[in-house]
Amino acid sequence: MPTAIEICNVHKTFRKKVRALRGVSMRVDHGQIFCLLGPNGAGKSTLVKILMTVIHASRISGTMLGRPIGHKATLRRVGYLPEHHRFPIFMTAEQALHFYGALSGMRRRARRRRIDAMLDLVGMTGWRKHRVGTFSKGMQQRIGIAQALLHDPELLLLDEPTDGVDPIGRREIRDLLVQLRDEGRTILINSHILSELETICDQLAVVVKGRVSLEGTVDELTSGRRRWVVAYEGAGPEWIEEETRKDGRLTQVMLPGADAAEVQPIIDRIRQAGCTITAVSEVRESLEDLFMRALVLAGEDEGSTPGAAKGEDA
Amino acid sequence: MSIWIAILAILRESWLTLRAEKLFKVVLGLNVLVIVAYMSIGFDDTGVSLFFGLTHVESEFVQSGSPLSRTLYLGIYSAFIINLWLAWAASILALISTSSIFPSFLREGAVELVMSRPTRRVTIFFVKYVGGLLFVMIQVGIFTLGAFLAAGWRIDVWDPAIFLAIPLVTLFYSYLFCVDVLVGVITRSTLTALLATLLFWFGTFGIHTADDLLSANLRRMEESVSRAENRLEELASERDVATAEGETSEAADAAHWMTGPQEEIEALNNALGQLRPWQTTIEAIRFVIPETKRTLALLHRSLERNMEVSLTDLMTGAAFQDEDEPPRQPDDDEIVQRKIIERDNEIPAWRIIGKSLIFEAAVLGLALWIFQRRDY
Numbered sequence: 109m110p111t112a113i114e115i116c117n118v119h120k121t122f123r124k125k126v127r128a129l130r131g132v133s134m135r136v137d138h139g140q141i142f143c144l145l146g147p148n149g150a151g152k153s154t155l156v157k158i159l160m161t162v163i164h165a166s167r168i169s170g171t172m173l174g175r176p177i178g179h180k181a182t183l184r185r186v187g188y189l190p191e192h193h194r195f196p197i198f199m200t201a202e203q204a205l206h207f208y209g210a211l212s213g214m215r216r217r218a219r220r221r222r223i224d225a226m227l228d229l230v231g232m233t234g235w236r237k238h239r240v241g242t243f244s245k246g247m248q249q250r251i252g253i254a255q256a257l258l259h260d261p262e263l264l265l266l267d268e269p270t271d272g273v274d275p276i277g278r279r280e281i282r283d284l285l286v287q288l289r290d291e292g293r294t295i296l297i298n299s300h301i302l303s304e305l306e307t308i309c310d311q312l313a314v315v316v317k318g319r320v321s322l323e324g325t326v327d328e329l330t331s332g333r334r335r336w337v338v339a340y341e342g343a344g345p346e347w348i349e350e351e352t353r354k355d356g357r358l359t360q361v362m363l364p365g366a367d368a369a370e371v372q373p374i375i376d377r378i379r380q381a382g383c384t385i386t387a388v389s390e391v392r393e394s395l396e397d398l399f400m401r402a403l404v405l406a407g408e409d410e411g412s413t414p415g416a417a418k419g420e421d422a
Numbered sequence: 423m424s425i426w427i428a429i430l431a432i433l434r435e436s437w438l439t440l441r442a443e444k445l446f447k448v449v450l451g452l453n454v455l456v457i458v459a460y461m462s463i464g465f466d467d468t469g470v471s472l473f474f475g476l477t478h479v480e481s482e483f484v485q486s487g488s489p490l491s492r493t494l495y496l497g498i499y500s501a502f503i504i505n506l507w508l509a510w511a512a513s514i515l516a517l518i519s520t521s522s523i524f525p526s527f528l529r530e531g532a533v534e535l536v537m538s539r540p541t542r543r544v545t546i547f548f549v550k551y552v553g554g555l556l557f558v559m560i561q562v563g564i565f566t567l568g569a570f571l572a573a574g575w576r577i578d579v580w581d582p583a584i585f586l587a588i589p590l591v592t593l594f595y596s597y598l599f600c601v602d603v604l605v606g607v608i609t610r611s612t613l614t615a616l617l618a619t620l621l622f623w624f625g626t627f628g629i630h631t632a633d634d635l636l637s638a639n640l641r642r643m644e645e646s647v648s649r650a651e652n653r654l655e656e657l658a659s660e661r662d663v664a665t666a667e668g669e670t671s672e673a674a675d676a677a678h679w680m681t682g683p684q685e686e687i688e689a690l691n692n693a694l695g696q697l698r699p700w701q702t703t704i705e706a707i708r709f710v711i712p713e714t715k716r717t718l719a720l721l722h723r724s725l726e727r728n729m730e731v732s733l734t735d736l737m738t739g740a741a742f743q744d745e746d747e748p749p750r751q752p753d754d755d756e757i758v759q760r761k762i763i764e765r766d767n768e769i770p771a772w773r774i775i776g777k778s779l780i781f782e783a784a785v786l787g788l789a790l791w792i793f794q795r796r797d798y
């Protein structure tokens with residue numbers, strides 16, 4: 109699979125010895141939704157800004173869309189939604205989109221056509237002549253997404269795209285991302301709302317205090333950690349009691365790492381005990397579980413406080 | 423090709439920023455008001471009419487068609503309208519308007535959206551810079567067009583040198599604007615940039631004025647010294663002649679009179695000795711800072727070609743002298759004033775502008791360097 113982004117050993121130290129990135133390496137495959145996770149201040153936004161040449165890395169090697177990081181012309185093929193972005197408040201939605209489209213090198217005709225399409229896509233057509241400064245947070249976020257997609261990029265870097273967006277909008281964005289991926293685009297998304305990413309995430313990396321603590325495809329990371337949940341009604345047999353969770357009359361038993369065949373005899377035994385099986389389902393490890401695992405992997409003191417590492421490296 | 427699309431977009435964004443702040447229109451309105459006031463000055467057979475004839479000042483010298491009327495009208499343009507209005511009031515207004523260009527552009531959240539584009543940072547920087555200067559250029563352009571028409575109408579002088587105000591005022595403004603940009607890039611604060619620029623401006627103004635006055639006074643004192651030395655020599659030779667001829671009392675008289683100039687020379691040399699280190703310091707500072715005052719004075723220099731009578735003669739009254747009257751003695755202030763003008767006129771234009779542009783290039787270079795390397 110061709111890679112969209114491949115970076116190796118990225119370091120960034122801000123003033124006052126704030127070590128935001130301490131040797132990050134990762135690979136984003138083409139046509140995937142890649143989720144960049146991590147606690148506050150882990151360095152996620154910093155990493156994205158480095159890819160977009162907004163911040164200069166202290167040290168970096170790698171490529172984006174086949175060109176070295178920092179190659180300006182490549183950015184024409186990349187869409188970016190910064191976190192906490194602000195538009196020039198005196199511009200109307202349409203003017204702002206024209207501005208950003210032109211900065212990405214789009215001609216006027218193409219801009220007009222795409223702006224109509226994008227405003228429609230984010231449901232803001234009725235607001236095109238209004239000043240962005242008067243928009244609500246979620247409305248601004250929608251314009252931000254329109255702006256990132258305007259020049260039809262192959263690669264999208266989205267820093268907390270659903271921040272401030274209402275539930276309907278969130279779902280729309282999620283569906284949009286899946287659609288964009290299915291069109292063959294690569295999306296790197298940075299968000300804290302793990303439940304939202306759960307269904308769409310293909311690959312992920314968890315960054316903790318400027319280091320990648322866990323990385324891979326979701327399948328890779330969760331295989332071998334599958335579990336089966338068997339739910340039943342009635343008082344269960346003794347042997348199962350300590351492992352069960354009682355939820356009123358409904359009881360579940362969790363069977364970690366089990367194969368479907370291994371679960372069958374257990375189901376039989378539960379039924380023999382006079383219980384009614386109400387559900388049997390396979391559960392993958394959730395993103396939240398992965399996130400927590402990454403924190404543990406990173407070490408106790410690393411994941412427990414927000415912000416970057418400071419001072420000299422130990 | 424696509425770089426031009428980006429350049430136009432950045433210029434347009436600057437324009438929208440300025441327009442949103444409504445200052446463009448306010449400044450333009452005030453400019454038009456000043457030019458209309460200028461146009462309202464006219465000359466007829468008996469003197470000067472003001473405010474389109476609302477009031478009238480009788481004068482036997484300044485009448486329609488007289489050389490003095492031309493000097494007065496063009497002089498009002500270069501000395502008052504340019505030096506006071508455009509160089510002070512309008513420039514402060516322009517600084518207030520354009521100070522926000524860089525800080526608002528570099529606002530957190532907004533800057534990421536721009537820096538993440540294919541357009542290089544250098545391009546963005548210079549387009550933004552030129553955008554600020556364009557603001558001034560357009561304002562001054564409209565303004566000088568008005569002045570050009572006014573001069574043609576009122577004194578029948580169609581002098582394209584009036585349009586020199588466009589590059590000169592823009593140049594003058596750019597000396598200040600580069601400081602504004604530097605502070606704006608560093609602090610990202612409009613107010614700080616504005617205040618720092620005003621401070622810098624008043625500082626340069628102070629240095630220039632101090633240098634002008636000091637060196638003119640020094641020259642005057644040096645002349646006094648040489649006058650006193652001449653007098654001393656005369657007295658010495660008188661004394662020598664008298665001694666040779668044996669006229670002892672006359673020789674003693676001459677020797678007695680010599681103490682006056684001697685004391686004068688000593689006092690002057692003392693004062694000169696005290697002032698010279700100051701002058702050296704001030705000149706050294708002046709060497710570095712841009713020549714705001716002299717750049718604008720270049721306009722006056724070019725306009726004076728068209729005047730039979732210089733503005734200084736007009737202001738001091740020298741122009742009103744009859745030829746048979748005894749020549750009037752200029753007072754001290756006037757001598758100093760003339761010395762300043764004399765000295766400034768000796769400096770070639772390319773040196774005044776070149777030196778200032780070196781300063782500007784250095785400041786801009788620093789601003790660009792910070793702008794380039796900065797993490798946003």
Ligand SMILES: Nc1ncnc2c1ncn2[C@@H]1O[C@H](COP(=O)(O)OP(=O)(O)OP(=O)(O)O)[C@@H](O)[C@H]1O
Pocket residue numbers: 122123126127128146147148149150151152153154155191415416417797798
């Ligand atoms: N421009 C900057 N100057 C100095 N320090 C910075 C700058 N930008 C980020 N940092 C520091 O770098 C560290 C990482 O910040 P970053 O914004 O990348 O975190 P993040 O992972 O995006 O966090 P969040 O989830 O809260 O958005 C933080 O400690 C922050 O204080």
Ligand SMILES: [Mg+2]
Pocket residue numbers: 152153154191267
């Ligand atoms: Mg962030």
